[in-house]
Amino acid sequence: MYEHDVLVVGAGGAGLRAAIAAHEAGADTAIVSKLHPVRSHTGAAEGGINAALQEGDDWELHAYDTMKGSDYLADAPAVETLAQDAPEDTMRLEHWGMPFSREEDGRVSQRPFGGLSYPRTTYAGAETGHHLLHTMYEQVVKRGIQVYDEWYVMNLATTDEEDPNDRQCEGIVAYDVQSGNVEGFKANQGVILATGGPGQAFDHTTNAVSCTGDGHAMAYRAGAPLEDMEFIQFHPTSLPSTGVLISEGVRGEGGILYNNDGERFMFEYGYANNSGELASRDVVARAELDEVAEGRGVEDEYVHLDMRHLGEDRILDRLENILHLAEDFEGVDGLVEPMPVKPGQHYAMGGIEVDENGQTCIDGLYAAGECACVSVHGGNRLGGNALPELIVFGKRAGAHAAGDDLGEPEIRTGYGDDVEDDDTELPVAPGASGLDSTDAVADGGVAAETGALEQAVERERARVERLMDKDSGVQHAEIRSKLQNAMTDYVNVFRNEEGIKKALKLIRECREEYQDVYVDDPSKTFNTDLQQTIETRNLIDVAETIALGALVRNEFRGAHWRQENQVRDDENWLKHTLVSWDDGEPSIFYRPVILEGEEKTYEPKVRSY
Numbered sequence: 391m392y393e394h395d396v397l398v399v400g401a402g403g404a405g406l407r408a409a410i411a412a413h414e415a416g417a418d419t420a421i422v423s424k425l426h427p428v429r430s431h432t433g434a435a436e437g438g439i440n441a442a443l444q445e446g447d448d449w450e451l452h453a454y455d456t457m458k459g460s461d462y463l464a465d466a467p468a469v470e471t472l473a474q475d476a477p478e479d480t481m482r483l484e485h486w487g488m489p490f491s492r493e494e495d496g497r498v499s500q501r502p503f504g505g506l507s508y509p510r511t512t513y514a515g516a517e518t519g520h521h522l523l524h525t526m527y528e529q530v531v532k533r534g535i536q537v538y539d540e541w542y543v544m545n546l547a548t549t550d551e552e553d554p555n556d557r558q559c560e561g562i563v564a565y566d567v568q569s570g571n572v573e574g575f576k577a578n579q580g581v582i583l584a585t586g587g588p589g590q591a592f593d594h595t596t597n598a599v600s601c602t603g604d605g606h607a608m609a610y611r612a613g614a615p616l617e618d619m620e621f622i623q624f625h626p627t628s629l630p631s632t633g634v635l636i637s638e639g640v641r642g643e644g645g646i647l648y649n650n651d652g653e654r655f656m657f658e659y660g661y662a663n664n665s666g667e668l669a670s671r672d673v674v675a676r677a678e679l680d681e682v683a684e685g686r687g688v689e690d691e692y693v694h695l696d697m698r699h700l701g702e703d704r705i706l707d708r709l710e711n712i713l714h715l716a717e718d719f720e721g722v723d724g725l726v727e728p729m730p731v732k733p734g735q736h737y738a739m740g741g742i743e744v745d746e747n748g749q750t751c752i753d754g755l756y757a758a759g760e761c762a763c764v765s766v767h768g769g770n771r772l773g774g775n776a777l778p779e780l781i782v783f784g785k786r787a788g789a790h791a792a793g794d795d796l797g798e799p800e801i802r803t804g805y806g807d808d809v810e811d812d813d814t815e816l817p818v819a820p821g822a823s824g825l826d827s828t829d830a831v832a833d834g835g836v837a838a839e840t841g842a843l844e845q846a847v848e849r850e851r852a853r854v855e856r857l858m859d860k861d862s863g864v865q866h867a868e869i870r871s872k873l874q875n876a877m878t879d880y881v882n883v884f885r886n887e888e889g890i891k892k893a894l895k896l897i898r899e900c901r902e903e904y905q906d907v908y909v910d911d912p913s914k915t916f917n918t919d920l921q922q923t924i925e926t927r928n929l930i931d932v933a934e935t936i937a938l939g940a941l942v943r944n945e946f947r948g949a950h951w952r953q954e955n956q957v958r959d960d961e962n963w964l965k966h967t968l969v970s971w972d973d974g975e976p977s978i979f980y981r982p983v984i985l986e987g988e989e990k991t992y993e994p995k996v997r998s999y
């Protein structure tokens with residue numbers, strides 16, 4: 391058994407920042423991560439970090455752009471905190487040595503990004519995330535913060551009170567990838583989940599194979615609701631063959647989108663008459679798919695992104711990485727030809743419901759970064775707003791878990807008297823149906839009595855043993871691929887009731903097939919087959935919450951388009967969707983969005999660009 395004051399699960403931008411803050415607040419802090427920190431997916435971030443740094447810009451404009459970009463589904467207290475803290479937290483990175491790109495006069499450069507009213511995105515070439523990770527990992531090493539890397543966290547250890555709001559998180563259970571041992575980690579003050587996104591729930595994604603929604607699934611099964619899961623961002627410029635991202639920085643620097651007829655369609659067909667290519671991501675992604683549907687796509691699949699006119703010097707200075715990606719993955723030389731791009735799953739706006747201090751409704755359980763929903767992105771995240779979220783709310787979660795007083799949060803969490811229940815009829819009974827066998831026993835993070843951690847460790851050891859002992863059945867890859875295809879086919883950019891119901895049925899089938907899953911690789915060490923089998927179980931839960939949210943939200947807001955109701959319905963839907971795991975099945979409820987900021991209310995307006 392290992393023991394620390396604060397345990398941070400995940401070593402991406404959010405986890406590293408949380409650990410530094412918890413350590414600075416005096417807590418004995420450790421990071422537990424399935425990857426070495428600098429291999430975390432934050433390293434793939436290309437474009438930059440939004441922060442109002444320059445004269446002429448201010449945090450209020452940043453907050454306004456973010457509320458508008460969210461299609462008025464973000465909570466104003468969180469958005470204002472993000473916009474207010476981002477400048478100082480970004481400059482702290484600079485003081486820690488982050489090599490931001492600079493202007494001739496030495497000032498940190500900032501570029502325009504989609505949906506921003508001011509060029510507010512700071513960057514380090516087109517490798518911002520890579521430098522961010524390395525800068526913060528240096529700080530972690532410098533402070534001597536303990537890192538358990540290549541430890542896969544399987545579940546949380548929480549107490550078992552009937553109401554999740556009364557539960558307490560006592561620690562985590564993790565699998566040592568190098569030895570195959572399953573061990574308990576006790577957290578005296580708090581566990582912070584910083585496990586990143588669930589992109590692997592989809593077939594065509596810009597996310598790494600490690601983005602399997604583990605933290606989402608663990609928190610969900612322990613009783614913390616998942617919020618606004620239907621809001622998935624599809625990035626307009628991913629490479630068609632692999633999903634690898636071509637940064638919005640290309641359009642920020644002046645890159646242009648063309649259809650197969652050589653038309654600059656964002657203007658030609660009036661998708662965004664003011665901002666064109668730099669409209670918000672949901673707007674551009676839908677425009678591209680409309681072009682393909684109208685027969686104006688290249689090879690009936692994608693459109694072209696052209697940056698040749700920017701000139702070799704500028705491209706090499708600011709976008710060199712993009713040249714390598716286009717060459718390596720599509721065999722295209724971006725200096726002499728346009729690059730093929732199409733929308734790909736990119737980001738989850740929703741996540742584990744937390745307040746401004748990163749706390750869930752379960753005492754001692756926190757979440758930060760992409761796995762959390764505070765919520766600053768609402769229905770659509772603006773490019774460049776995820777990285778500041780990592781550093782602002784990672785820092786707050788770490789400090790609060792370590793005992794710092796950050797004030798009373800305005801955002802409420804968990805089921806309470808301010809929520810509204812849902813009564814939608816579901817096409818299939820979702821949830822744990824078919825999971826009454828041994829898997830269900832090992833499934834919940836909730837222990838039966840005191841000694842929650844010891845019991846959780848025993849359950850997870852039994853789960854590994856069972857998966858390893860079984861010598862035939864279905865392999866996880868088969869189930870995962872069925873799940874990913876169901877999500878990409880039916881819960882993509884364009885959605886309708888019939889399709890989402892089909893997806894829910896297929897997800898239910900995956901859940902049932904998972905009862906017969908087995909691990910082929912008998913190795914005790916570095917058994918990726920075992921790890922991916924467990925991850926697939928998490929993906930099933932997360933995919934189901936995405937599809938459930940998409941089904942019940944019968945309106946068009948931000949990234950969530952519904953064929954049956956193609957308008958934003960502020961009268962009925964200015965509310966967050968919450969899905970919580972309630973006694974073996976999902977239950978859905980709603981909480982009103984908070985539009986009142988410190989000094990003003992963000993009245994919903996038509997969102998045009």
Ligand SMILES: Cc1cc2nc3c(=O)[nH]c(=O)nc-3n(C[C@H](O)[C@H](O)[C@H](O)COP(=O)(O)OP(=O)(O)OC[C@H]3O[C@@H](n4cnc5c(N)ncnc54)[C@H](O)[C@@H]3O)c2cc1C
Pocket residue numbers: 399400401402403404405422423424425426427430431432433434435436437438439440518519541542543544584585586587596597598600601604605635736737758759760761773774775776777778780
């Ligand atoms: C290609 C790409 C480019 C992007 N570019 C930008 C950009 O320019 N600007 C911007 O603002 N946003 C950008 N984003 C979004 C942003 O990069 C991510 O949202 C953000 O980096 C996520 O950080 P994180 O710390 O939450 O998670 P991650 O960086 O994904 O880290 C997750 C961590 O959790 C660990 N982990 C996960 N599960 C477990 C488990 N079960 N046990 C133990 N450890 C676990 C992993 O090992 C990892 O260390 C981009 C996203 C993508 C995909």
